[in-house]
Amino acid sequence: MTAPTDTPAYASPVDLDAYGPYGPGRAHTSAGWNRPIYPFQGRIGSREHPAEAGRYHLYVSWVCPYAHRAVIVRRLKGLEDVISLSYVDDERDGRGWAFRERRGPDPVNGFTFLEQAYEATEKGYLGHISVPVLWDRTLGRIVSNHYPDITIDLATQWSSGVDLYPPDLRPEIDAINSGLDRRPAPETLERLDRRLGDRRHLFGDVITESDVRLWVHLVRLADLSAYPNLSAYARDLHQHPAFADTFEDGR
Numbered sequence: 001m002t003a004p005t006d007t008p009a010y011a012s013p014v015d016l017d018a019y020g021p022y023g024p025g026r027a028h029t030s031a032g033w034n035r036p037i038y039p040f041q042g043r044i045g046s047r048e049h050p051a052e053a054g055r056y057h058l059y060v061s062w063v064c065p066y067a068h069r070a071v072i073v074r075r076l077k078g079l080e081d082v083i084s085l086s087y088v089d090d091e092r093d094g095r096g097w098a099f100r101e102r103r104g105p106d107p108v109n110g111f112t113f114l115e116q117a118y119e120a121t122e123k124g125y126l127g128h129i130s131v132p133v134l135w136d137r138t139l140g141r142i143v144s145n146h147y148p149d150i151t152i153d154l155a156t157q158w159s160s161g162v163d164l165y166p167p168d169l170r171p172e173i174d175a176i177n178s179g180l181d182r183r184p185a186p187e188t189l190e191r192l193d194r195r196l197g198d199r200r201h202l203f204g205d206v207i208t209e210s211d212v213r214l215w216v217h218l219v220r221l222a223d224l225s226a227y228p229n230l231s232a233y234a235r236d237l238h239q240h241p242a243f244a245d246t247f248e249d250g251r
């Protein structure tokens with residue numbers, strides 16, 4: 001592991017001529033759709049990765065909706081001082097996610113490419129190098145790059161006044177979330193639009209995991225005009241700092 005220094009370490013600029021465009025490269029796919037297999041599925045709260053403040057770091061990207069969810073959950077739970085966060089550069093060449101001036105260095109390991117975190121975890125790793133990825137400082141390795149587990153663990157493993165995944169709602173939250181795994185189908189949007197006809201959020205006054213999932217889709221969909229309740233809901237949540245401050249319009 002490279003110790004952080006006063007001089008930030010950055011990757012050289014994106015160079016498509018020299019390195020080619022990113023991907024498809026390491027597309028480890030699973031049955032049904034083009035989804036990577038996740039080799040790293042550790043859980044916070046397990047014996048290996050106890051829920052300790054200051055121990056974990058999230059590597060994310062501004063341009064990745066999956067990473068965005070983890071950033072919103074961290075903020076909603078008030079975990080900014082508990083779990084550190086850094087952003088990879090928005091653009092990639094054939095070398096994959098990298099740390100550059102635009103989004104700042106890797107404050108934990110001084111890596112210049114995210115690939116180094118995967119390599120440090122598993123030498124010779126040939127799988128998918130994705131964000132979000134959760135890093136364990138104590139063990140010097142990745143806990144998980146499985147985005148649904150990362151958001152659930154952030155939501156449940158540290159107590160604060162906010163419960164995004166209340167036990168009594170979990171079956172219904174899981175059911176809604178499964179329809180929001182990928183870009184939601186029009187029937188899903190219609191159903192959720194109707195649901196929001198008589199409540200502020202998907203489960204009423206409280207904000208849950210499902211709202212985080214849904215909102216990230218909505219703000220990236222081109223046209224919500226056919227869904228008046230979803231449009232109003234998206235605008236309403238956009239006023240909330242956990243949503244507004246973690247999103248750059250136009251992305």
Ligand SMILES: N[C@@H](CCC(=O)N[C@@H](CS)C(=O)NCC(=O)O)C(=O)O
Binds near residue numbers: 065129130
């Ligand atoms: N697609 C993953 C979520 C994570 C993900 O795809 N992240 C993207 C950025 S939005 C990534 O880092 N991909 C790496 C790659 O394309 O190799 C999933 O289906 O669960």
